[in-house]
Amino acid sequence: MTTDFDVIVLGGGPAGVNAALAAAAAGLKVALFDENTAAGGQVYRAPVYATRSSAVDHQTEHPTDHPTEQPGDALRRELAQSAVITYFNHVVWAVTADYRVDAAGPGGPMHCTGRALIVATGTTERVVPFDGWATPGVIGLAAATILLKSQGILPGRSTLVAGCGPLLAAVAAKTIEGGGKVEAIADIAGLGDWGRTLPAMMSRPDLMREGFHWWREISRAGVPILSRHTIVKVEQVHDGLRATLAPCDTAGRPVSGKRRNVVADCIAVGHGLTPSTEITRLLRAQHRYSRQAGGWIAVADQDGRTSRARLYVAGDGAGIAGAAAASLHGTLAGLACAIDLGSTDTQRRSPVPAAREAHAKAARFGRSMAQLMALRPGHIDSIGPQTIVCRCEDVTRGEIDAACDAGAHDVNQLKAWTRCGMGPCQGRTCGDIAAELLAARAHGGSRERAGCFSARTPLRPMTVEALTGNFSYDDIPIPTAAPL
Amino acid sequence: MLNDETMRIDNSGRATTVWFFFDGQPASARVGESVAAALFASGTKTLRASPRERSPRGMFCLMGSCQECLVMVDGCRVLACRTTVADGMRVEKTPEAGNDD
Numbered sequence: 001m002t003t004d005f006d007v008i009v010l011g012g013g014p015a016g017v018n019a020a021l022a023a024a025a026a027g028l029k030v031a032l033f034d035e036n037t038a039a040g041g042q043v044y045r046a047p048v049y050a051t052r053s054s055a056v057d058h059q060t061e062h063p064t065d066h067p068t069e070q071p072g073d074a075l076r077r078e079l080a081q082s083a084v085i086t087y088f089n090h091v092v093w094a095v096t097a098d099y100r101v102d103a104a105g106p107g108g109p110m111h112c113t114g115r116a117l118i119v120a121t122g123t124t125e126r127v128v129p130f131d132g133w134a135t136p137g138v139i140g141l142a143a144a145t146i147l148l149k150s151q152g153i154l155p156g157r158s159t160l161v162a163g164c165g166p167l168l169a170a171v172a173a174k175t176i177e178g179g180g181k182v183e184a185i186a187d188i189a190g191l192g193d194w195g196r197t198l199p200a201m202m203s204r205p206d207l208m209r210e211g212f213h214w215w216r217e218i219s220r221a222g223v224p225i226l227s228r229h230t231i232v233k234v235e236q237v238h239d240g241l242r243a244t245l246a247p248c249d250t251a252g253r254p255v256s257g258k259r260r261n262v263v264a265d266c267i268a269v270g271h272g273l274t275p276s277t278e279i280t281r282l283l284r285a286q287h288r289y290s291r292q293a294g295g296w297i298a299v300a301d302q303d304g305r306t307s308r309a310r311l312y313v314a315g316d317g318a319g320i321a322g323a324a325a326a327s328l329h330g331t332l333a334g335l336a337c338a339i340d341l342g343s344t345d346t347q348r349r350s351p352v353p354a355a356r357e358a359h360a361k362a363a364r365f366g367r368s369m370a371q372l373m374a375l376r377p378g379h380i381d382s383i384g385p386q387t388i389v390c391r392c393e394d395v396t397r398g399e400i401d402a403a404c405d406a407g408a409h410d411v412n413q414l415k416a417w418t419r420c421g422m423g424p425c426q427g428r429t430c431g432d433i434a435a436e437l438l439a440a441r442a443h444g445g446s447r448e449r450a451g452c453f454s455a456r457t458p459l460r461p462m463t464v465e466a467l468t469g470n471f472s473y474d475d476i477p478i479p480t481a482a483p484l
Numbered sequence: 485m486l487n488d489e490t491m492r493i494d495n496s497g498r499a500t501t502v503w504f505f506f507d508g509q510p511a512s513a514r515v516g517e518s519v520a521a522a523l524f525a526s527g528t529k530t531l532r533a534s535p536r537e538r539s540p541r542g543m544f545c546l547m548g549s550c551q552e553c554l555v556m557v558d559g560c561r562v563l564a565c566r567t568t569v570a571d572g573m574r575v576e577k578t579p580e581a582g583n584d585d
Contacts, residue, residue, distance in 0.1 A: 151517055179493065
C-alpha cells in the first residue's frame with residue numbers, strides 16, 4: 001500500500017520535533033502535526049508577541065550568538081530548515097490502525113497516511129480536586145506558565161502558588177520577575193523531598209543554577225514558603241479568592257494543625273503531570289501503570305518502540321522525564337523508526353549509543369523532578385464528599401464512592417454509572433483521580449485493576465462543521481429514483 | 485477591578501492594542517493574545533456555567549485539554565484558549581451558559 005508519508009509525528013514539542021528531524025535526516029518523508037501555531041510544545045512555547053530576539057532572527061546569519069534568544073527558537077529554526085512537512089494549527093481527531101491520521105486545520109478537514117507513527121503528545125497537568133477548585137480564577141500551574149512565558153500576562157496582581165514540583169518555583173519566580181506579587185507558595189513536598197533530588201541535580205549544574213536563581217528571586221521578594229502544606233478549600237470573597245491551606249504528611253494527606261488563609265486574585269495549582277496516551281491506547285498498544293512515570297504509559301523499549309509494529313512513543317508522553325530527556329528521546333525514536341523502515345545505513349546507527357547515553361543522563365535528572373510530582377497515595381483523602389471530581393459533569397467524590405460501593409469495579413463502569421469522565425474533556429482532567437479513588441476504595445490501591453478510561457475518537461471535541469468542511473448541498477449528487 | 489495595564493509584562497516590547505467584545509462589553513488585548521488570556525487579564529474570569537450545577541467556570545488549563553473556556557465566536561463554538569483575538573471580534577457566552585433554564 002502506498003502512503004503519503006514514511007513517518008507521521010504527532011506532537012511538536014521537543015520530543016516530536018527531534019524525532020521528525022532525526023527521521024528526515026535519515027532520508028524519510030516526514031509529516032509533523034501539532035495543534036499549536038508553532039513548534040515548542042508547552043515547555044518551549046513560542047511567545048505570541050513579537051520580541052526583539054525574534055526580530056533579530058530574521059536579520060542575522062547567526063542568531064544563536066544573540067543572548068536574548070528564547071529557548072525553543074533554535075528548535076523552531078532547525079525544523080523550518082529541514083525537509084519535515086509541518087501541519088501546525090491542526091487538531092488530530094482520529095488515528096486508525098493503518099496509520100491514517102485525520103485532522104481539522106485552518107483549511108478544513110484533511111487526512112494522510114504514514115508507514116510509521118511517532119506519538120509525542122506530552123502530558124496533561126494533574127490537579128487533585130479540593131473544595132472550590134472549579135472557581136474561575138483557579139488555574140493550573142502549567143496554565144500560569146503559558147500566561148507568563150507565552151502570553152506575557154501575569155496570572156494575577158496577587159497569586160497563590162500551590163501544589164508540588166519544580167513548576168512551583170518557576171511560576172512564582174516568573175510572576176515576581178514580571179512585576180506581580182506572590183502571596184505564598186504552598187508546597188506538598190518537604191525539604192527532605194527536595195534534598196533527595198540533589199544527587200540528580202548535581203548532574204545538571206545548568207538547571208540547578210536556574211533553580212537556585214528562581215529560589216533566590218522568591219526569597220528576595222520575601223514570599224512565605226509553606227512546606228508540607230496543601231490547599232483544602234477555595235472560596236470566592238469580595239476581594240478575590242480565599243484559599244485554606246492545611247499542613248499535610250509525606251503522603252499528601254492533610255493533618256491536624258494550624259489552617260492558614262491566603263487571599264489572592266489568582267490561585268495557580270498543580271500536582272504533577274500525567275502522560276497523554278490517548279493515541280497509543282486507541283491503537284491498542286500494551287500499556288502499564290507507573291506512578292513514577294506519571295500514570296499509564298505505553299510499554300516501550302529504550303528507543304520508544306511500542307508493542308505495535310512501527311508505532312513509537314517519545315518524550316514525556318512515554319513517561320515523565322523532562323524536556324531535556326524528551327529531546328534526546330525524540331532523536332532515539334526517530335532513529336529507531338529510520339532503522340526499522342530500512343532507510344538508514346549502519347553509519348547512521350552510530351549516533352544511537354551516544355544518544356542513549358545522553359538520554360539516560362538527562363532522564364535521571366528529569367525523573368528525580370518527576371518524583372516530586374508523582375501522585376501521593378494519601379492526597380486523594382483530602383477530597384471531601386461534596387467536592388466535584390469531574391468538572392465537565394459536576395460529579396462529586398460522594399457519587400463516585402457510592403458507585404464504587406454499589407459494585408463499580410472499573411473506571412469505565414464508573415463512567416457509565418455516574419457520567420464521570422463522559423463530558424467534553426473526555427476524562428483528561430479527572431481520569432487519573434477517578435481511577436485513584438476507585439482503586440483505593442475497591443481494589444486496595446491497585447491502579448491496574450481500576451483500569452483506564454477507554455480512548456475514543458474524536459480525540460478532541462469537534463464541531464460537525466470542522467469535520468465536514470465547507471460544501472454546498474447542491475453539490476451532493478441525488479441518485480435517480482428507481483422506476484416504480 | 486484589575487487594572488489591565490498591571491497584568492501585562494514588559495509593555496514596552498508589546499504589539500498594538502486591539503479591541504474585541506465579550507457579551508457586548510468591550511475588552512482590550514495585545515495582538516497575538518488568546519481570547520482566554522486577554523479576558524483573564526482584563527478581569528473577566530467567568531466564561532460559562534457548568535451544565536449540571538450551573539456553577540461559574542473559566543479558563544483552567546489554557547492548552548486545549550479541559551474544555552472549560554468554551555465560548556462562541558461568529559456563531560461557532562471555540563475554545564477561548566485556542567483562539568487568537570482579532571480586532572472587533574465578537575465573543576459570546578455559549579447559549580447553554582446563560583440563565584435561560
